[in-house]
Amino acid sequence: MAVGIVVVVFLVLVVSARAIAGLYTDWLWFGSLRLRPVWTEVLGTKVGLAVVMALVFGVLVIPNLVFARRGTHGAGQPDDPVVMVREVVDRRPVLVHLGIALVVALPFGIAGIGAWNEWILFSNYVPFGTEDPLFNLDVGFYVFRLPFLAFLANWLFGALIVVTIASAAAHYLWGGIRVVTDAELPSVTMTGRAKAHLSLLLAAVALVKAGNYVLDRYDLTRSTRGVVHGASYTDVTAQLPAFNLLILISVVAAGLLVFNIRRRGWVLPVIAVGLWFFVALVVGTVYPVLLQRFRVEPAESTREAKYIERNIEATRVAMGLDDVEVSPFAYDEELAAGELQENAETIRNVRLWDPLILRQTYQRLQEVRTFYRFTDVDIDRYLVDGEQTQIVLSARELNPDSLPSDTWENRRLAFTHGYGAVLSPANAVTSDGQPDFLVKNIPPQGAPAITEPRLYHGESIGGYAIVNTGRDEIDYLQEDGTAVTNRYDGEGGVGIGSVVRRLAFALRFGDINPLISGFMTSESRILYMRDIRDRVEAIAPFLHYDADPYPVVVDGRITWLIDAYTTSSYYPYAQQADRSRLPADSGLQHDFNYIRNSVKVAVDAYDGDVTFYIVDDADPIAAAYAKAFPRLFTDGDEVPDELRAHFRYPEELFRVQTNMWGRYHIGDADEFYSQSDRWNIAQDPDSVAAAPDSAATDDTTSSARERMDPYYLQMRLPDERSTEFLILQPFVPFSDDDTRRELAGFMTAKSDPENYGRLRVFVMPRDRQVDGPAIVSARMNQEPEVSQLITLLSRAGSEVLQGNLLVIPIEQSLVYIRPLYVQATGANAVPELKKVIVAFGNQIAISDTLQGALATVFGDAPETLEEGPGDGGPVDGTGVSDEAARLLEQAAQAFADADAALRDGDAVAYLRKLEEGRQLFDEACRVEAGQGDSGEEDVGQEDGDS
Structure with missing residues (x-):
């Protein structure tokens, strides 16, 4: 027996x-x-x-x-399966009962693990200081208490149903319930003991269901039945009274079940059920549907007005949009060169380097070596020569998939880290079209x-590395x-000087080398969980993380x-967030109707030290987590000024807020319902080919156009004194067919410490049309000089x-x-x-430079950080020789004449003009190629040499 136990224990240990x-x-x-x-609290909560x-x-x-077992045994034949099971149970009743309880209790216990976060919030309640308009309860009840109470009620209801079924089966096994099949119609008989037992259990089920209905009442504040989320007219006038009635009936049913214990038959309980x-069917389901269809929908704007107002107010608060400053933008096309000069800092910081394109240039x-890579390019600002300057930067991280030799020693011991970073001003360009680096090289x-x-810790770094080895x-x-x-x-990592620890890590990673390698020493340390998002998610899985960390x-x-971010989907009357423009790997890819960017996390790239700063102490959810994990969080006042200067208003939060603002900038319930002034995010110019007058054509009527991404700027806003680092998003009027492309307004969010989080919306005049990005992009591409140059620059190679x-x-x-x-x-292309x-x-x-293009439009322009081709100074104009420009203009006219001939149905003239245009264009290319020594170099050759 002892040997068997030892063998079983050994096998369990091996498996686990x-x-x-x-x-x-x-x-x-x-x-x-x-x-x-933190680890013990989370694990202890789950296990507990x-x-x-x-x-x-x-x-x-x-x-x-x-x-149930102690009831009277019924008679039966020895070969009856029920009698045989009964005899088996009678031999070891305690063991059988414990076994059944263990098997059935296991899934109910595991279900509790999934509610660990709800319990932490429940037990660390923090009031919001705001009451909901329906039940006049603090919002904290819905965010902190209701989720766990709902889980508990559903769990208890399911548990009692299972217990009732198990008890009925036990009564049948022990003869308390009999199925009589001798008569013409089969019938069920039940002893008084079994009847009393099951009646009490069913009464308990009814009372728990009454509790469920009580919680369902509160959950009406998240209803999706009406025009907007939150308790609607039908919910308040029909569904809420139905729940109240169902609560009463549930309690009455429980009472009748108890009362019926001393009565014969089941008439009263059957009537109650x-x-x-x-x-539940008629009053709780059918009546609300009929009321919604025949009373509410014919006069929906009137019936729902009060509830729309509640939704607008709650959504603005929950999404952080309640303090948005709205300003008119008196659009003016009389901007003079002098006013441009007054905004020289804005011009000097215009971002000329697209991060997606610049990553390839950096790479x-x-x-330097193939085992390094630039995972991402980010936008920030730094002091350059004493002036705040918008910067693009990227960390040079290790690329373990491109090592000189992919051996365990190389991957885990030798090539363990990335090295350095590159920084360049967003506006700076060298004379050969490359970024002008502030920090570069190794x-x-x-x-x-x-x-x-x-950099031992960064983005997309998997696996482990061992340092301080031989x-x-x-x-x-x-x-x-x-x-x-x-x-x-x-000081980062875990020491693995002992055999026990090396064995543990060999098991963890399924790799025996840490255990047997001769390079291990008593000072060796293992670094793992090196991907910074994996790292912070492992430490604080109750927070939700942005997909774009930045160095x-x-x-x-x-x-x-x-x-x-802290989020909740239980804020009463608030609309669920529109997540349509979030990246797939965003931590916000889940339902929520409340969000705050309450925490900034700093991870040291060398040691891997992690600091969670609470920067929004007005967020009750962050305050609750701080109560639960006091050792985890650091007060925002302790953020070093040098680090705070690099805080950015998060792009993902801004995407959600601008998505929501398209509807929720409307404060009047009637206008909100009609959506006559609804906005949409401006169309991405690359995904739409808009005509200059924004008229719809066959290829521009799709409503599924991609939207412009928000972008960071270092600039001075209208009516403000100084430049600030902010993020901006343009809007256009909403249209079902997506043909409205004029600019409706734009939102900005500031990032500098003194005004961090300040949201402003500038609204375009309603009495005139201001071209939006898609319209302006189309006009740019249709401008002959632009289209000719693009064609010329796109020649072979x-x-x-x-x-x-x-x-x-x-x-x-x-x-x-x-x-x-x-x-x-x-x-090996290098974008320039x-x-x-x-x-x-x-x-x-x-022009070759931003300064040159601005000077062409305004007559003069402030200095930028660009160098013009050749002499290091700005160059105006297109950079194309006069002769080539003349030929290109003639080619463009020939192509236009060919188009006109085609529309007139003159095929001969169309072919003649088309060939003429091609010859003129080829001649322009030959002329321009001959200017390589004095004018712009042959682009194809130049890029090929690069």
């Missing part, structure tokens, strides 16, 4: 060894971060709920089974100085191939900043890439700016900025 190792190494990992109390739920179910089921189902110019050169360039780590390779090495001297350089070190179209508000005017990049076709298009009013200009 990896799980045990995972638990142990998690404990070590949290300890290395000095956050073990599972155990309590399982025990409660056991307490419910075992006494009921024992009570029948009435219960009738009311080609600055990856080791990092430039300012801000990076004194600790090694093998030096490779920082980088010099030009002659010699490796520059280093040894880790930080900042502070005090010579690289620190990752991640925006963390080269490709033109159009950057983001930016809407730049200057005073009460709008300047549209779009950069053009040229890259050679092929695997070659042209900039500027549109203002009816004027469109293209």
Whole structure:
């Protein structure tokens, strides 16, 4: 017997060894971060709920089974299966009861694990200080209490149903319930003991269901029946009274079930249950549907007005839109060069480098070695020569898939980290069309100085690395191939000097090498959970994280900043968020109707230290988590000023808010219902080909157009004194067929510390049409000078890439700016900025530089950070020789004549003009190619050389 037990225990340990190792190494990992109390609190809550739920179910089921077994045994034949089962149970009743309880209680216990977050919020309640308009309860009841109470009521209802069924089966087994089949009609007889027992259980089920109905009343504040979310006219006038009636009937049914214990038959309980189902069906379901269809819908705007007002107010508060400052934008096309000069800082910071395109440029110019990569390019601002300047930057991270040799030693011991970062002003361009780097190369050169360039933690870093081994780590390779090495001297990671720990990690990662490698020493440390999003999600899984962490350089070190959100789907009367423009990997890809960016997370790229700063102490959910995990959070007042200066208003939060503002900028219930003034996010110019007058054509009537992404700017807003770092999103009027493309307004959100989070909306005049981004983009592409240049730059061997179209508000005017990049076709293409298009009013200009294009439109322009081709200064004009320009103009006219001939049905004239245009264009290309020594170089050759 003892040997058998030992064998079983050994087998269980072998099977569960990896799980045990995972638990142990998690404990070590949290300890290395000095956050073990967080781990124990979360794990303890999960285990505690599972155990309590399982025990409660056991307490419910075992006494009921024992009570049923002690009933009178019925007669039966020895070979009757029921009698045979009864005899087996009688031999070991305690063991059988415990076994049944354990098997059935297991899923009910596991169900409790899923409610761990609801319990933490329930037990750390913080009032919102705002009451809902229907029940006059604090919003905190709905956010903190209702979710767990609803889970508990549903759990208890399900548990009692299972206990009742199990008890009925036990009574049948022990003869308390008999099925008589001898008569013509089969019948069921029941002893008084069985009847009393089951009546009490059913009464308990009825009372729990009454409790469910009570909670369902409160959940009406999230109803989706009406025009908007929240309790509607039908919910308040029909569904709420129906729930009240069902509560009464449930209680009456419970009373009748108890009263019927001493009466013969089941007439009263059947009547009660029948009435219960009738009311639930007719009063609780059919009547509200009929009321909605025949009374509400014919006069919906009137009936729902009060409830729409409640929804507007609640949604604005829940989405952080209640303090939006709305300002008129007196659109003016009389912007003068002097006013442009007054906004020189805005012009100097116009972003000419599209992050998606710049990542490829960075990769080609600055990856240095194939085992480095730039995962993402981010936007921030830094002081450059004493002036706040918009910056694009990217961390040079390790690319473990491109190591010189993919061995375990290389992957885990030698190539362990990325190295440095690159930074360049968003407006700076060298004379050859490349970014003008502030920080570049390996080791990092430039300012801000990076004194600790090694990145052991970053984006998309999987697996583990072991440092302080007998093998030096490779920082980088010099030009002659010699490796520059280093040894880790930080405090990050977990020590694996002991055999036990090495065995645990070998089991965790399914890799025996940490256990057997001869490079391991007593000082060795293992770094894992190195992906920064995985890292913070493991520490605080109750927060939701932005998909775009970004690096900042502070005090010579690289620190990752991640925006963390608190959300809830229980805010009364608030609309569920529109998540249509969120990235697929966003932590906000779940239902919610309340959101705050209450937490900023800083992760040190070298040590992996993580600090959670609560920056919005007015958020009750963040306050509740701070009560639950006091060791985890740091007060926002303790954020270093150098780090706070790099906080950005999160793009994902801004996407949600601008999605919602399209409807919720309307404050009047009647106008909200008619949606006559509803807005939509401006169409992405690259996804729509709008005519200059925005008239709909066959290819522009789709309502599924992609939308413009918001973008960061360092600029001065109208009527303000200084430039600030902000994010901007343009709007157009809403239309079902998506043909409305005039600008309706734009929203901004500020990021600088003194005004962080301030939202402003500028509204275009209603008495005139202001062209939106899609219309302006179409006009740019149709401008002959622009289209000719794009065609010329796209000749054999080269490709033109159009950057983001930016809407730049200057005073009460709008300047549209779009950069053009040229890259050679092929695997090693380097996109280079070659042209900039500027549109203002009816004027469109293209030049080698932004300054040149602005000067063409306004007569003069402030200095920018660009260098013109050749001499390092701005160059106006198109950069094309006069002769080539003349030929291109003639070619464009020939093509226009060909189009006219085609419309007139003159095929001969069409072919003649088409051939004429082709010859003129080819001649222009030959002329321009001959200008390579004195004018612009042959783009195809230049990019090929690059």
